[in-house]
Amino acid sequence: MRKIFLLVLVFGLLLSSMPVMGASVPSTIITKEEAVNTVRQQLDVSDDYKLENVSFEERQEMEEQVWYLYFRKDDAENFGSVSVRIDAVSEEILSFDRYERQEGEGPAIITRDEAQQLAETVIKNYQPDKFKSLKLMENERDNSNTGSTRISFQFNRMIDGYLFPANGFSVTVDTSQKEVTAYRYQWSKDLVYADESSIITKEEAVNKFKDVDKTRLIYIMTRDKDNKEQGLKLVYTSELPNSGLIDAITGELVPREKIYQPYIYQQKVDGAGMKELANDESGRAAPQTIPDEGVISKEKAAAIAAKTLAPIADFKEMELSSASYYQYTNTDKKEWQLNWRTPFVEEEKPGRTQNVRAVLNAEDGSITRISYYKSPALQSSDEKAKGFSFKELKGLAGAVVNKVFPEKITQIQFVEQEDGYGLPRPVLQAEKLTTAINAERLINDIPFPENNISFRFDPETSELLSFNYQWQGIEVPAGAETISLEGAEDIYYQQAGLKIQYVRLQEDAKPLKDVLLTYGVKQHDFSYLDAVSGELLDYRGSKMPEEKNAAPLTDISGHWAERELNIMFDQGIIESSDGHFYPERQIKRQEAVKMLVLARGRTGEYDTVTFKDVPKDHPYHKYVEAAVRMGIIEKGDGYFHPENNISRQDFAVALVRFAGFDKVAELEGIFKVPFKDAGQIAPEKVGYVALTNGFKIMNGAGGYFRPQKLITRAETAISLYRAIGIGK
Numbered sequence: 001m002r003k004i005f006l007l008v009l010v011f012g013l014l015l016s017s018m019p020v021m022g023a024s025v026p027s028t029i030i031t032k033e034e035a036v037n038t039v040r041q042q043l044d045v046s047d048d049y050k051l052e053n054v055s056f057e058e059r060q061e062m063e064e065q066v067w068y069l070y071f072r073k074d075d076a077e078n079f080g081s082v083s084v085r086i087d088a089v090s091e092e093i094l095s096f097d098r099y100e101r102q103e104g105e106g107p108a109i110i111t112r113d114e115a116q117q118l119a120e121t122v123i124k125n126y127q128p129d130k131f132k133s134l135k136l137m138e139n140e141r142d143n144s145n146t147g148s149t150r151i152s153f154q155f156n157r158m159i160d161g162y163l164f165p166a167n168g169f170s171v172t173v174d175t176s177q178k179e180v181t182a183y184r185y186q187w188s189k190d191l192v193y194a195d196e197s198s199i200i201t202k203e204e205a206v207n208k209f210k211d212v213d214k215t216r217l218i219y220i221m222t223r224d225k226d227n228k229e230q231g232l233k234l235v236y237t238s239e240l241p242n243s244g245l246i247d248a249i250t251g252e253l254v255p256r257e258k259i260y261q262p263y264i265y266q267q268k269v270d271g272a273g274m275k276e277l278a279n280d281e282s283g284r285a286a287p288q289t290i291p292d293e294g295v296i297s298k299e300k301a302a303a304i305a306a307k308t309l310a311p312i313a314d315f316k317e318m319e320l321s322s323a324s325y326y327q328y329t330n331t332d333k334k335e336w337q338l339n340w341r342t343p344f345v346e347e348e349k350p351g352r353t354q355n356v357r358a359v360l361n362a363e364d365g366s367i368t369r370i371s372y373y374k375s376p377a378l379q380s381s382d383e384k385a386k387g388f389s390f391k392e393l394k395g396l397a398g399a400v401v402n403k404v405f406p407e408k409i410t411q412i413q414f415v416e417q418e419d420g421y422g423l424p425r426p427v428l429q430a431e432k433l434t435t436a437i438n439a440e441r442l443i444n445d446i447p448f449p450e451n452n453i454s455f456r457f458d459p460e461t462s463e464l465l466s467f468n469y470q471w472q473g474i475e476v477p478a479g480a481e482t483i484s485l486e487g488a489e490d491i492y493y494q495q496a497g498l499k500i501q502y503v504r505l506q507e508d509a510k511p512l513k514d515v516l517l518t519y520g521v522k523q524h525d526f527s528y529l530d531a532v533s534g535e536l537l538d539y540r541g542s543k544m545p546e547e548k549n550a551a552p553l554t555d556i557s558g559h560w561a562e563r564e565l566n567i568m569f570d571q572g573i574i575e576s577s578d579g580h581f582y583p584e585r586q587i588k589r590q591e592a593v594k595m596l597v598l599a600r601g602r603t604g605e606y607d608t609v610t611f612k613d614v615p616k617d618h619p620y621h622k623y624v625e626a627a628v629r630m631g632i633i634e635k636g637d638g639y640f641h642p643e644n645n646i647s648r649q650d651f652a653v654a655l656v657r658f659a660g661f662d663k664v665a666e667l668e669g670i671f672k673v674p675f676k677d678a679g680q681i682a683p684e685k686v687g688y689v690a691l692t693n694g695f696k697i698m699n700g701a702g703g704y705f706r707p708q709k710l711i712t713r714a715e716t717a718i719s720l721y722r723a724i725g726i727g728k
Contacts, residue, residue, distance in 0.1 A: 029056075029065050030088055032056075032067065039071075043082060045071050054069050056068070066086065066094065069083070081097075097182045107724040108570070111175075112151060112567075115153075127187075133159075148601070149571070154168065154169075162517060163501035165501055166186065166503065167188055171184075190513055191514070191515050198249060202498055205519040209521070212253050213241070215236055216239065217236055218234075219450075220232070220450065220541050222542065223540045231477070233537075235537060243256040245503065248500055249517065257506075258516075259504070260511040260512070289323070292327070292334065296362060301323075301336040301338060305338055309404065318356065319343050321340060323337070334361070334363055335360065335362050337357070337358075340355065352377065354374045356370070370467060370469035386435075396455070398414075400455060401453065411443075414438070415440055435457050436457075439454070443477075491529055497522045498522065553565065555579075560714075573717075574717055583712065587646060587713045587716045588642065588644065590640075592646050592651060593620065593627045609621075613639050613642060630658075645710040646716075647707065648698065649688070652707075662688075665687035666687060671690035673690050692723075
């Protein structure tokens with residue numbers, strides 16, 4: 001029987017404190033063998049997990065000496081892995097991740113509160129003296145209410161009542177295994193604190209933020225759930241300069257380069273919604289390549305691009321390396337994407353190269369995107385800093401626009417780039433010059449940053465080295481009366497709120513012992529503020545949905561299924577808008593289907609309409625259509641009867657189909673049901689009832705199954721809870 005992970009950690013700690021004897025030469029760190037033994041003992045890593053990778057790293061800036069160990073189990077029956085970071089001096093476990101492939105994800109067997117208690121117990125066992133300095137971040141995103149059985153808890157360090165997010169613990173618990181699967185620990189030593197006797201108030205901090213932030217009135221392109229463009233909308237956006245933090249003592253903006261950030265994560269964004277229809281890698285296709293009706297040919301698209309960009313690019317020195325035609329599945333757009341490049345020539349001193357990428361609307365031939373690059377000439381040996389002032393760059397960039405897109409010179413505004421302190425570069429220090437400049441599109445004299453042009457010039461010759469252009473053909477809206485900038489700032493800071501916390505400082509990219517108390521804006525879900533109504537908007541420009549009531553269920557205390565209902569509520573499989581579940585109410589067919597679909601964890605928006613009584617605007621449409629696609633329900637006579645209640649035998653059918661055993665249930669003459677009222681079960685449903693009884697998903701009472709009885713919400717939920725993890 002598998003040991004409960006929590007007990008293993010407790011005993012492991014006791015074992016790890018025993019001295020290792022027999023070392024002939026003293027060492028400041030533990031050996032690899034000692035690290036392996038400690039990990040095997042503390043984390044119960046059995047011998048069938050083989051050590052595959054091991055490494056040692058000393059990070060002076062973090063004052064860390066760490067062993068990295070990776071164990072792997074791979075046999076015919078299952079696969080598992082354990083990766084661990086262990087302090088090579090103190091033998092403290094700094095982090096671990098455990099993975100073991102399961103046949104299927106079973107239901108959660110502990111509640112979120114119990115999972116939190118398990119996470120806290122692990123921290124107390126590992127670092128009992130540090131637990132009292134922690135705060136559970138209730139607002140940090142975890143995996144609860146998503147259908148996953150894994151929940152992550154973030155505990156941050158508190159210093160004198162203030163958060164220090166750079167330190168703390170992260171613990172992930174698998175509620176289906178009652179086991180900790182991931183653990184991370186970070187704690188800085190010997191920190192130096194500034195005098196905190198005169199902290200500015202939160203109101204003063206808000207005013208400081210208003211002084212330095214760049215709340216702007218702009219246009220954004222709104223999009224629906226399928227990313228289809230819906231038109232322009234006037235919004236306010238708040239752009240905090242630099243680090244976005246203010247010194248809580250002085251009220252001054254904190255430069256980004258002063259704040260130590262040991263890990264920087266970059267998010268990769270992949271394109272989606274495109275279907276490639278044609279691709280010519282050689283550029284030597286037939287004279288007229290027309291992939292679709294109503295679109296221009298590849299040759300015409302290439303000619304338009306070459307003529308337009310002739311003032312800045314030498315197409316005689318380049319070849320058309322590829323031409324692709326795309327039709328976007330989520331919009332009506334059709335595009336040509338063309339690429340030119342300087343041919344490769346093998347020589348001792350290769351010349352300068354050019355690359356052009358042009359994207360054109362395949363229907364009207366308008367250019368929507370350009371990316372141009374030219375390699376710089378050999379630089380002189382003059383080490384003097386070179387660059388241009390903002391005024392000089394405006395002149396150079398304006399001349400390029402006049403040559404390429406003269407009609408757009410009055411539709412753009414040039415934007416000064418910021419230095420490290422959030423100030424325009426030419427303003428801070430005259431010698432801090434730059435070679436790049438950006439321009440934003442103006443619509444009704446209001447910026448539309450999604451459409452923009454960027455330029456970069458050679459600092460010695462003033463030659464254009466890169467040119468990036470994005471411009472949509474859109475319907476320009478009429479002007480509208482907006483709320484004031486001051487009003488927008490008031491709403492923004494009221495809704496977002498401020499946090500006060502410590503940050504660690506650095507010098508020359510190396511961490512210092514010094515920490516600084518700062519004010520910052522809290523993480524928030526909204527992206528924009530509707531400039532007309534003042535409503536909060538998401539990243540698509542849609543009104544933010546009302547938050548669901550996540551308060552505990554108040555009407556299941558003492559109920560026979562209280563524990564299971566709480567677990568399913570934590571996982572988001574059952575929901576409540578008013579804190580009530582109404583366990584003894586009979587459930588409607590639409591409600592039961594929604595539970596089944598949420599338990600699978602997969603929903604979407606569908607254009608299909610399978611049932612005449614569940615149209616696209618029906619609140620349960622997406623769940624019903626998903627259930628049809630999953631094979632949970634059948635089309636039948638074209639009517640679903642969503643408001644009807646559901647019988648026990650009908651829900652037994654849905655559960656067996658949910659588990660993927662419907663083909664077995666339909667076998668005739670092999671099932672017997674041990675119920676006194678077996679004769680009341682519809683003949684075509686006997687197999688389904690037999691399987692639910694055999695799997696102990698649905699049970700009878702007093703020897704009766706009561707197949708015609710309408711099932712309650714609690715019975716529905718507890719039966720589904722038992723079915724999760726069986727079969728599919």
